[in-house]
Amino acid sequence: xxxxxxxxxxxxxxxxxxxxHFRFNVGAAILTHTDxxxxxxxxxxxxxxATICAERTAICKMITAGERVIRKIAVxxxxxxxxxxxxxxxxxxxxxLEQNGKIILTNxxxxxxxxxxVELYPMPVTKK
Amino acid sequence: MNCSxxxxxxxxxxxxxxxxxxxxAPYTNKRVGAAVLTASGKTFTGSMVENISLSGATMxxxxxxxxxxxxxxxxxxAKLAIIxxxxxFMPPCGVCRQVFSVFLPDGEVLLGNCxxxxxxxxxxxxxxxxx
Numbered sequence: 001x002x003x004x005x006x007x008x009x010x011x012x013x014x015x016x017x018x019x020x021h022f023r024f025n026v027g028a029a030i031l032t033h034t035d036x037x038x039x040x041x042x043x044x045x046x047x048x049x050a051t052i053c054a055e056r057t058a059i060c061k062m063i064t065a066g067e068r069v070i071r072k073i074a075v076x077x078x079x080x081x082x083x084x085x086x087x088x089x090x091x092x093x094x095x096x097l098e099q100n101g102k103i104i105l106t107n108x109x110x111x112x113x114x115x116x117x118v119e120l121y122p123m124p125v126t127k128k
Numbered sequence: 129m130n131c132s133x134x135x136x137x138x139x140x141x142x143x144x145x146x147x148x149x150x151x152x153a154p155y156t157n158k159r160v161g162a163a164v165l166t167a168s169g170k171t172f173t174g175s176m177v178e179n180i181s182l183s184g185a186t187m188x189x190x191x192x193x194x195x196x197x198x199x200x201x202x203x204x205x206a207k208l209a210i211i212x213x214x215x216x217f218m219p220p221c222g223v224c225r226q227v228f229s230v231f232l233p234d235g236e237v238l239l240g241n242c243x244x245x246x247x248x249x250x251x252x253x254x255x256x257x258x259x
Contacts, residue, residue: 049184084258087229091222120258123219123250 003074003104003112006031010074010106013039013054020044026077028054030062033069033098038062055089059096070097074104082107084120093117094124137209137247140165141240144209147173147189154178159213162193164232167204172196190224194231205232209247211240217248220255228252229259 006029014027019042026042040057052060055075062070073093077083082105085093093103097117105113117124140163148161153176160176174192179185190210197205208228212218217239220228228237232252239248 082258087222087224087226087256087259089222090225090256094222120256121222121225122255122257125219125221 001031001035001037003072003102003114006037006072006074007076007104007106007112009037009039010054010076013041013058014076014078015041017041017054018043021046024078026054026075026083028058028076029074030058030070031072032062032067033071034067036062036065036067038065038067053086053089055085056092059092062096068096070101072102072104073097074106076106080108082111082113087121090117090121091125094121094126135165135169135171137207137238137249138245140171140207140209141211141238141245141247143171143173144189144193144211144240147175147193148211148213151175151189152177155180160189160218161211162189163209164193164197164205165207166197166202167206168202170197170200170202172200172202188221188224190220191227194224194227198231203231205235207236207238208232209238209240211242213242215241215243217241219250225252225256226259229256 009029010027017025021044028040030038038058038061040054042054044051103115143163144161148159151159153159163173174189176189177187237250
């Protein structure tokens with residue numbers, strides 16, 4: 001699966017975002033090292049602590065299905081510029097992204113950007 | 129809270145070390161402390177507070193220090209010192225970096241360890257380049 005196809009799945013997941021409070025819709029799609037796909041959207045909550053981002057929704061689904069290794073994760077947000085994962089999601093992604101795994105971002109023009117973890121999250125806190 | 133215009137990195141790290149000793153870490157036994165210097169010259173400290181849920185209920189020292197400052201009306205933080213009870217210079221987790229991007233986007237993050245006076249200095253932007 002190429003980056004464009006994975007991003008298209010993230011865009012489909014974005015349509016299912018639950019965002020009655022901020023209307024900021026985000027979608028994510030994970031390709032595992034076993035070629036499985038897991039998609040997620042953000043789910044807001046009036047207690048903002050209970051809100052979960054699209055990236056972590058997808059990670060939770062992946063883990064629940066018994067998968068542990070992310071090869072690529074595509075993320076799309078409702079922004080003009082490339083929408084990068086928040087620090088909380090970078091922390092979560094760093095736990096499961098394979099070495100040389102990629103994070104793929106897009107912008108309102110539909111351009112794609114492929115980044116390694118340390119370009120977004122240098123010196124990650126990890127036990128690896 | 130203390131107020132000083134002259135505090136240097138070593139002094140800020142010493143405040144963090146004091147907070148480290150107050151940390152509540154019965155599960156990992158790795159205490160962490162932090163201290164912030166606000167733009168107005170005030171200092172606030174924070175200690176790690178673990179929780180048996182080991183999830184959202186655990187609070188890192190860094191965020192405890194930042195929220196300590198913010199709750200006193202200090203929204204601009206110039207420097208934040210972190211010290212961990214290990215030989216390692218422990219970088220902040222992603223959750224804390226996310227908070228830094230709001231309250232010290234142009235600030236400095238100082239890392240210390242339990243073994244000496246060496247302090248490693250990073251900017252928030254170095255720790256979270258795209259945010």
